[in-house]
Each structure stands twice: as structure tokens, then as C-alpha cells.
Amino acid sequence: MITRHEAYDLSRRNTFGMKVSCRLYVEVTEPEDLLALDFDTLPQPVFVMGGGSNLLFTGDFPGTVLHMGNTENRFLDSALPGSARNDRTTAPAEGKSTQTEGPAPVISTKVGGPALVISTKAEGRVEKSLVRIPAGVVFDDFCAWAAEEGLWGSENLSLIPGEVGASAVQNIGAYGVEAKDIIDTVHAFDLRERRFVDIPGADCGYGYRTSNFKTVWKGRYIIIAVTFRLSLAPTPVLDYGGVRKAIEARFLDSALPGSARNDKTAVPAEGHSTKTEGPDPVIPTKTEGPAPVIPSAAKESDVVMPDLIGHLSPRMIRETIIGIREKKLPDPAKIGSAGSFFCNPVIEKEHFARIVTLAKAENGPDYEVPHYEVGEKVKVPAAWMIDQCGFKGMRLGGAQVYPNQPLVIVNATGDATPQDIIALEQRVIDTIQEKYGITLHPEVEHV
Ligand SMILES: Cc1cc2nc3c(=O)[nH]c(=O)nc-3n(C[C@H](O)[C@H](O)[C@H](O)COP(=O)(O)OP(=O)(O)OC[C@H]3O[C@@H](n4cnc5c(N)ncnc54)[C@H](O)[C@@H]3O)c2cc1C
Secondary structure, eight states, rough: OOEEEEEEEEEGTTTTTTOEEEEEEEOOOSTTTHEEEOOGGGGSSEEEEEESEEEEEOSOOOEEEEEOOSSEEEESSGGGGTTTOOOOOGOOOOOOOOOOOOSOOEEEESSSSOOOOEEEEEETTEEEEEEEEEEEEEHHHHHHHHTTTBBSSSSSGGGOSSHHHHHHHHTEEEEEEGGHHHHEEEEEETTTTTEEEEEEESSSSSTTBBGGTTTTTTTEEEEEEEEEEEEEEOOOOSSSSSSSHHHHHHHHHHIIIIIIISSOOOOOTOOSSOOOOSSSSSTTTOOOSSSOOOOOOOOOSSOOOOGGGGGGOOHHHHHHHHHHHHHSSOOOTTTTEEEOOOOOOOHHHHHHHHHHHHHHHHHOOTTOOOOOOEEEEEOOHHHHHHHHHHTTOEEEEEEEOOOOOTTTTEESSSOOOOOHHHHHHHHHHHHHHHSSSOOOSSSSEOO
8 A cells, every 4th residue: 555645744753853844755555566656756856764763854855755664474475576485596695505494384473464484494403584574564573573482683683763674774783783694685676677676685785884775776775575584593692782791680690590491482502602603803893772982801701601691582682682772772752863873983093092192191091992993993982082072961952962872962852953963963073073083974864
């Protein structure tokens, strides 16, 4: 179904709460409808949005805002050539060879409709599950469902606002996990060719909060669904952002020997290393949702978590992550924001050395500047610099640098204008440039 609204009020459709409108708002609930939509006759430009949680509308939008409101897998596979169900040749060749286990079981979910699930075999046992989730599903509903099903992979991304479609555009990330780690295939409508395509995750050009959808493919694809590769075997990622300590604090007393085992989704992680898979990062380069302002020396993998590790479930980690996030980040239902406003800059080592000298002169010789090594370069948390410049809690009009996390700019009064936000953004950029010689770039997309 296609619904159209002219002069549509977007204030409840963007988490910043900007009081703006668009000339035409089009909501599409069935991917097939995209074939029927005459894009050339829509007011231009056409902007595809999800939940509006990474956007700053800088004023009324003169064209069409299109939203994929599909939340069910009603789209027939026969209409989606090369879908995850019918054609596994488009999947990245990474990992062990997999084999589809008979006809795909369709299981009922709370994420708005049946998620298409395909279990795969590796070395004789079921190990991975491919689940196809429609673009319009709220991403956290998907995380909640996966955790309840005992499927690993998305639990660290719990409570990130927004929808499934955008997760594949943004390569969302938090607490050591990025969407790219679990994206198998992105299903999209190609506006140029006017046909549906399946794009292997490995071809999407994923990087830190970026993808080809944001750069070279900008404006070309409307994402209709994403197939995620989840794991039935435990794959806990605990080494970032205080997760390990928080799990200990939350579950250690109660979990052993009874309650973790009472959790119906708890799976003993037999022989599973407490370290995360893949390279052991010296630094949490992937950690997002605002980067922790901690000295790089404070590596959490040094913290021992006794037998609890063997009884973790995705649900326990999800609960823990939600607990951490609720303390740090503004709840979009109560205070408007778009999450981390700025990207963390990556600079040359010599440049970083100059910043260290300056910081020690200001804070004393023992002061340690938080940083993460990224190859030959250094990532410096933008939150630290903003804090050092005294911006924490600063207000300009209705806009404020969030006191609990200076990487976030909030709509403190509820009636901040786009100009308030932009003025504060510019003040921060100019001050950081002057003091540290670094140009901060916004992570939030200005529309
Ligand atoms: C309080 C708060 C905390 C946050 N924490 C995090 C965090 O920890 N980690 C993190 O990575 N992000 C975080 N964010 C940012 C935000 O949640 C993510 O960027 C999210 O993926 C945006 O989803 P959305 O559906 O709201 O997309 P929107 O903001 O509506 O759109 C984002 C981009 O995706 C495109 N897009 C959306 N849907 C589609 C589609 N179907 N097809 C094609 N393009 C599409 C849009 O054109 C736009 O370019 C946070 C935001 C808030 C408000």
C-alpha cells in the first residue's frame, strides 16, 4: 500500500524534534509498490528516511520524503530473484561453507511478521541462522526478538534507535559490534534500473559509520530488507565500554550456579574463549554510542570474569547493554537528539603528540589523553576534546551539549530550532579547530 500526505509535519518523525515539514510524505508498506510508484512525478528531491534518528532537518524539506514502512516478510521470494532463500550464490564466501537445511522454516516473530529464517550447517551441526528482516522493522525490536530466540550477534547493538533499513546504510555500531559483522545480504530496489537486487554485505563498502549507500551509491537504492547472519553458538563480545564489568555487577551474584542456567536462552559457551573473535583490538575503534572517554591503558579484557562467562545468553548481554545506555544517553522519547553528533577524528601521530603536550600543560604531567590507535594513526574521542573546551552542558538557544555525554547535542528546551543546533555545532567546530587544529565532522546527516 502507498499512502501520501501533502505538507506533512515531520516533527514527530525526527528524534531531534525539529518542527519542520516536507512537501510530500510517501509511505510504502509493500516492496512491490515501488514498481508502481512513478518517481519522476514526485516533488524533487526524493529523500528516503527511516526512523529519523540520525538526521538534522535544517528547514522545511521542499521535495518528497519516502519511508519504507514494511514490517512483514510478505514479499514473495519468487518476486525477489536471488533472494537469500533461493540463491545463496550472492552471499559472501567468508567463513565455512554452509548448506541450507531443507526448506526454510518460517518462524513467528514479534518483529511484525514472520522473519525468514534459514539455518545452515557447518561441520555437521547447525551453527548459523540467516534471518531476513524487513526494512521498516524497528532495529531494537529485531535485537529483542533475536535475544529471546537465543540467537547471537545483535545483542550489543540493543537500544540503538532507528530501523533495520538504515542500520545497513549507517553500519551502526556499539560496544565492539558493527552491523557489518552480521549483515549477510542487503535487499534493495535499484532506482536507476527499476528492479530489485540483492547486495552481499561484503560488497557494501562498510567502514566506521559509513557504507557505499552513503557515498558512491547515494540516492540509488531503497533498502527493503536485510538478511542478518546470526549464530546459535555463543559469540559474546564483552571487551568494550564497560560491558564486562557491568555484566559481572548485574549477574555474578545471582547467576551462579542457578539463575543463568534458568535463563531459557542461556547457552554454555563450551571452550569458548572469553576474548572476542577476530583480531584483538588494542583499542575499541568500533565502539560507538558515544566513545568512552577512558585512557587506552584501561583495557577491560584484563578484568577476570569467572565461571559466569560459560552461562551467558544474548538476553543477559542485551539487558546489560540497555542498562549502560540508559545511564549515558538521552532517551529520544524524553529529550530530542540524534545520538553522537560528531565523528571521532583520526589524526597523525605527530599531531597527537602536540595534543598530549598541551593536555599535560593544562592538566598536569601525569594526565593521559584518551586515544585509540588505528594503524599508523590515532583516533581521539571528540567527546574528550569537547569536554576539554568546556562545552559540557553549554546552551545556545534551545540547543545544549548534553552534560552526561558531550558528543551528543540535544534539543534541551523541546523547541530548539535547526538554527540553534547549527549555531552550537559551529561554535564547537570552531573552538576545537582553534585549540587542537582538528576539524570535526558531523556524524548526523544534515537534510
Ligand atoms: C539517542 C541516540 C543514540 C544513538 N546511538 C547510536 C549508536 O550507539 N550507534 C550508532 O551507530 N548510531 C546511534 N545513533 C544514530 C541512529 O540511531 C542510527 O544512525 C540509525 O541507524 C538511524 O536509523 P533511522 O531509521 O532513524 O535512519 P534515518 O536517521 O531516518 O536515516 C539515516 C540514513 O539512512 C538512510 N535510510 C534510512 N532508511 C533507508 C532505506 N530503507 N533505504 C535507503 N536508505 C535509507 C537515510 O536516507 C539516511 O541517509 C543514535 C541515535 C540516537 C538518537
